[in-house]
Every structure is written in structure tokens, then in C-alpha cells.
Amino acid sequence: MGIGKDTGMSLKSFLTRLILICVLPLVLLAAYLAVDRVQSLQTQRDIEAANLARNIATALDRQVEARISALQVLAASSSLDDPRRLGELYQEAQDFRKNFGGHVVLADSARQMIFLTSAPLGKTLPKLPRVKGNSAAEIASLTGKPAVGDVFIGSVLKVPLVAMAVPVFRAGRMSHLMLSVIETGKVQQRLDDLAIPPGWSMTVLDGKNEVIARRGPPQPADRPAGDAPPGRFKVKSSLSPWSVLLEVPPHLHRAPVIAATTAMMATLLAATMVSVLGGIWAGRRLAGSVAALEQPHLVPDRQLAIHEIEAVRCRLLSAAAARQAAESTLRESEERYRSLVENAPMAIFVNRSDSIEYANPAALRLFGADAGQLLGRSPFQFVHPDFHCGMAERIQRLSRERSTPLTEVRIVQPGSVERNVEVVATAFTDHKGAAIQVMMHDITERKKAEEVARLSTERLLRAEAIAHLGHWRYDLGSDELFCSDEAYRVLGAATRQPAAGPAAYLQLVCPEERAGAADAMARLLREGKLDFDCRITRPDGELRHVTLTGELQRDGEGAAAAMFGTIMDTTRLKQQERELQEKNVELERFTYMVSHDLRSPLVTVKTFLGYLEQDMASGNAGRISQDIGYMRGAAEKMGHLLDDLLEMTRIGRVVNAPVQVSFIELVQSALALVAGSIAERGVQVQLQPRELTLFGDAPRLVEIWQNLLDNAVKFSAAEQTPCIEVGAEGEGRETVFYLRDNGIGIDPRFCQKIFGLFDKLDQRTPGTGLGLAIIKRIIELYQGRIWVESAGVGHGSCFRFTLPDAFRPN
């Protein structure tokens, strides 16, 4: 990151500056304080020096004062009054000299020394020496007060001296002057006794600034003038014109200041340096630590453990670690993606600007080409032309949207082999620009399988529809009932009813069977099997029979999960069952009747055989013939019955080869067979001349008319000429054949019964009672039906029948 290097500063210099700036005020303050201190120190010293000077001056003054006081005492001595007592005075003065040191001089008002302790008494003495400057004597005589004078050379002692004069007043005027004269040396001594700092000089100056005594080295002359030059302390005596001068040599005067200043400065500097260096050092370390943040490999030797920097460092480390981890993860995932794409079973290729830039192995397989043939070409080349339009549209859309929905297209492999594929395209942008990633999934097999499944389902549904058998599944968990289309149809529901549950369908069951239905369902839950018949009323009101079968489907743990079963419309079956039942019943009846009808003649024969025996024994001829007649009749009856029975069984079982035969032919054949009885009764027969061609078993067909004619003759009315009309009405399969007679007719109540087996209306009439049953059976073989119309007994009858199957469509 090159941003910070040219502009800005290093952390170190920043910190240094910071420290300096922070330290600066302190330094200034310290400097000021130092200066102040030094100054005060100086002032202190000056004051001390001044005090010393003053003290010395004061001490001197005290001494002077003491001396003066003593002098005054001396001066006040009465010996002075008397010149004779001079010797006393002289002695007193000598005492004085012994006590205080220094000579005493007595002088008169004319300044004439009277005596001098240094000289014996009486010696002639000079006058008081002239003193340059302040003369003690003069000042004393002038002021009348004790005075101290400047240095002078003694006239007698010939040494520098200082004098203290005390005026003696006698009679109101100064008579004498008492002087004490001190050798400056004494003063010097006194001075020497004082303790003064080395290098200082103490000077007692007289009034004319001449040195009285000096202690210490002489001061250089080039001292600035003025009363209070530095290092110079002059204190004027309050008693004398003297002054004490305390001189501190400049260098000594300055020395402490300098020393102090130097010390201060040094300290200041040292402190500053320490701070700065400390700052620099700390700064460097901080900089080092911070620099280490940027360049982790530059780990400084000793880490500065600052929480924030540590935290940042840790965060940077973890971020770096995370980034590394992320990078490696990214690499890994890229690897994985790459291998995924390479190994993907679906074709993946990249389309950049209508050119295939990349294709995975699956894509190569799908297009049936190798990389060389595929790369660089336009995908449009591999897609069936029918789908080009849609494809272009989707590519267009991808410029706006991110991906296209799943679409089906067809691609063409080399060799014109077509495959169905599902296609999904996603737009993406990488460093090379915008591109499209296309995924294709070969669904040819799937489509085939789907087709097979669809066909299979279709067939199943079709089979269901044809068989009127639907299936259903009731999920116990979700309380959902699924019914197949046929199941709905069986139940009569027009459309799928999604919400109806089993309870709703229970309502369709006829009320009296609902309990049974519920029972069956409960049994299914208990035992796992269902097989139940019931009647339902469809929503449209129609009554149908249905059979429900089912089983219990269990889940993995064996608990009941669902019920699955079928529902079948068994109305026709039931119908057939009923018919079968009826046929069975009929068969039983048939058997029963046969046995009965065969037995009956047998009974007749045997009974009349018995009678015959009797009658032969008794010779009753009339009865004999009657008996024989009955027996014969019975035997014949049995024979006929057997014949007809045989005929019945043969119908439908033994069928002659179908032939084409005309209606007229058939009727004429029949007439021929009944010709005898027709002639006998004189029956008139009218045959309608219709051109009709029938196709079937000729003898059987003839039998129909034969039988009907036979009956018509049998049951003709005695009174009239029997008349029979035979004809046909209608066309094709609907043709209705009729045979009308004017015979005895049939009680309408029994019109149906006559077609029943053995159901003769009158046993006395000839015939087995099977005739009509037989022809009914024949007619039924041709899917026809027969019925009779009669207005009643005495009104003739008309038999009608159809033979649909006897008409072949040409």
C-alpha cells in the first residue's frame, strides 16, 4: 500500500513530535521555574550577603557603640573635671584600652591631644591629625554627638587608624573630646574572625571609601560603578560614616547562579532528553509493533503489549488466516467445481458470443463430437432448426435476466440422430466479459420411459374403463381419498371430487346396506381384507351394483397406513348371475318337471294295468278298452316327452351349418309337415309373399313355423273355419314375423305362461307342453323374442317373433 509513504510521516517521527510538543510546555514551564528558582536563589544569596553585610555592619556598629558607650562613660568620668586627675583618667583610659583594645586619646576642644594611651602621660602630643574625609573629632564637636571617623594615619602611632570621638560636655559646652583609636589592623582582626564564604571579600570602608579593613581577595577594579552593582553589598553604618562592603567576586557571585542555571538546564535537558529518547524509544517500539501489523514477518524482538495493537494484530492474523482459509477453500471449491463440471453426467458448455468456448466431456458425448469439432462453433449448429427461434429468444433474454427456465429442445448429432434434452442457461460475467453457461440433460430415455409409462397408464385406465373397474386409495394419515377416473365413473361422479372422503361415498350406498358397508370397512381395518357387494344410488339416481375389494397397506413399522382397493360395477354381472340363477332354477324345475311328467304316465300305465287285470277278470269290455286307451296314451306321451326333451337339449348344441334360405321357403316347408292336420281340419292358410332372405339353421327355423302352425290347428275353434295368416313386418333385424289365427284364443293372464316349460294350459289337449318352449329357445338363439297377443278366450291369437341374427348384413 503505497499511499502513506510519500505523504504523512512515520509513526516514530509522529510520536517524537508528539512527545516533543507535549514535553515542550513542560520544558518551558520547567525552564521558567528553573530561571525563577535560580533568580530567587540569587536573590536569596544576595539577601543573605546583604544580611551578612548588614549583620557585620551591625556587629561593627555594636562594637562601635559599645566602645562609644564605654568612651562616654569614660568621658563622663569625674576625673575629667579635674585636670589633676588626669592620671586617673589616664589610668581609666588604660583600662579601657585593656578592655576594648585600641588607644584612647583625650583631646581638648582645640584638638590638642591631652594624653594618649600609647604614650605615657605628660608627653607632648601633637594635635589631632588631620583626617581626610570624615573626622570623628570634627563631627563630634560639630554635632555634639559621638562620631566615628575615617581612616587616618596616626601622628604618633604612624599606623592607619580609625577614631571614635565622644564629645565631653562640661557646663554646657564641649570641653574635651575623648577618642578611641583603633588600629585598622584590629578591625582587620575583627574582620578576620568573621566567617565569610571563601572568595568573598568584606571591606570596611570609611567615609571616603578608603579601606579600613579588608577581608578576602581584592576585587577587580573594572567593576561597574553604582551603588548596587551585582555582587556588591554595601551597608552604611548607622553610627559612623563607615560602610561595610561585601563583595562577591563576579564569578563567585555568578557561580551559584551559573551553577544553578547549569544544573537546571542540565536537568531540564536531561529530562527532555530522557523524555524525547524515551519517546523515541517508545515510538520506535510502537512503530515497530504497528509496522509488524503491516508486515507480519517483521516481528520485532520484543513486542509492545498494547491491548489495542494486540487486538488489531490478532484480528489481522485471524483475518489473514481466514483469508488464507477462504482462498484455499475457494481453490478447493474451484477444483471441485471443475471436477464436477468435468465429470458431470449432464452436458455443460460455455457459449461466449455465439461460440462454444468450453464443453465438458458429457457435452462432447451429447453432441457426438470431439473438442476440435465443437470449440469455436456456434451452438445453433447442433440444435434442431425447429428450436432455433426459441433459443435465440432465450439468449436475448439472458442479457436482461440471470437465467432461463427449464426448456426442452432437440439436438441433432452427426448422423442425424436426434436426442431430446432439457436445457437451462445462466448468464455470467467473468474477466473476459459476458458469457452464457448452458446445461443440457439428455432426456431421450426419460421421454421414452415417460411415453411407456403414459401408455401403460393409459392402458390401465382404458382397461379399467372397459372392465368398469376403478381403483381407489384412502390414506389414513392424511385422510385423503384418491379415486381413479373409472372409480368416479362407477360411482357416477361427473368430475373428480377432491374433498370428498369415504363418509361422503358411504351416503351413496342404499340405506339398508350402509351398516353392512361400514362393517366391511371396519373389518378391512381389522383383518386387512375387503370384499363387499352393495347397491349404490348414483347421484343421477341410477341404481347400480358395485363390488368393493381392498387390502390394508402397512408402513415400515407395520401400522396401517392406507387402504387400497378396487370398485367394480357389477350390475351386469349381477344381472348375469340372476339370469344364471334363474336358469338354474329353471333347470331344477325342468328336472323336477321332467321327473314328474315322466312319472305321471308311468303311474297311469301301472294303475290301469291293475284295472286291466281286474276288468279282464270281470269281463268289463268297456272298461278294458278304456284302460288300454289310457295306457297307450300314457306310453305315447312318454315317448313324445322324451323326443321333445331330446330336441330341447339339441337346440344350441347341435347346430346345422348355416344356409341361406328364403322366408317363403321356410313357411312352405313347415306347411308341408303339418299338411295332414291342416287338411283334416280344413284350415285356410294365407302366406304373405315377402321376399326375405334368412340365414341360419334351416330345420330349426322350419320348426318354429311348424310348431306355431301345429298349435294354431290344435287350438282352432270348432265353430268356424280355421284361418291362419303368416307374414312378416318391418325391415332387416327388426323384422317381426307373425302368425295369426282365429282359434280359441288365450286368457291374457296366461299369455306369458304358455312359453314356460311344460306349462300346458290344458292337459287334455295333445302335446307335451314343450312345443312353445322349444321354439322360444330357438328364437333366443337368434337373439330374438316371441310373444303372443290375444284378446282373450274365443278371440283368436297372434304369435309374433323376431330373428335379428338371421339377417346378415350384405
Next chain:
Amino acid sequence: MGAVSASPFPTLSGQIKGVSIMKGEPIVILHVEDEPAHATVVQRIFEDFRIANRLMQVADGQAALDYLQRSGEFSAPESSPRPHVVLLDLRLPKVDGLEVLRTVKADPDLGLIPVVILTTSDAESDMVQAYGCNANSYLVKPVDLKQFVEMMEAFGYYWLVWNGNPY
């Protein structure tokens, strides 16, 4: 076509002098039989032995009902005297014997007349059915004449002499 004892069978009035112990009235038997031969047999038997005063014979179920209900051909009471017992065959034209039996027994008045089934069928199912329809008795026609005669004799004595009649 129903047939009363008039034609074609001879009446049995002359020789038979059946007297009901109870009432002293002529005893009437209604025989319903479709087979002429069998009707003759019964007729002869009743002729030969002194059993019934009047044997009425009809040949089909419809006639039987007409007779008992006094409708159709038998509307006139003289033509259809109330029988003391009915001999009923099961296999009958027009209306079946069992049907006749049911109809008769359903009628609160006619139901009191004893009905004895006389039939060739020895099938148990027929017997059960007949009794189920409240037939009073069930006779199977024997094949042998001698047995037939004996049976009818016993029938006569039992039903016509000893048996109590509500009328």
C-alpha cells in the same frame, strides 16, 4: 275348461251313500287333477267304494279357484257346493297347485277347508313347500293300483268319516 261331475265322467251319486257322522249331509270332495287318466282312476276308486257323495273334479288351478271362490264358470252356488275336503295335485295348468293352496289358505273362510295334496312327486322339497303353505296332508300317488286303492280308502275313512269338519 273345468269339468263338474256331469261330463265327461259319470256321477257317483247312486251307489255311494256317504254319510257324515257329524252332520248327515252329502259329503263333497273337490279333486283338482289335470291328467285325465289320473282323474279317472280316482273317480273309479270313489265309484267302487262307498266313500263320497259328490266328487267334483276340475282340471286346472284356475278352475279350482273359480270353483272355490264361486267365480267364472262356477258362479252359481249349485254348480259349486262347498267341499268338505280338497284333493289337490301340485302340477296344474294355468294356476299351479301350490298357488291354489296358498290362495285358499290365505282366505279366512276357504282356509278352513282341509286340503290334501295328491301328487306323483315324492320330492321332499315339494312336501316341505306344501306343508309350508299349510297343506293339511300330503299323499303321494302310488304306482301300484292296489296301493292306490288302499290309500284312497284310508283317505276316505279318515277325512270324511272320522275327521271333524268345521262345517
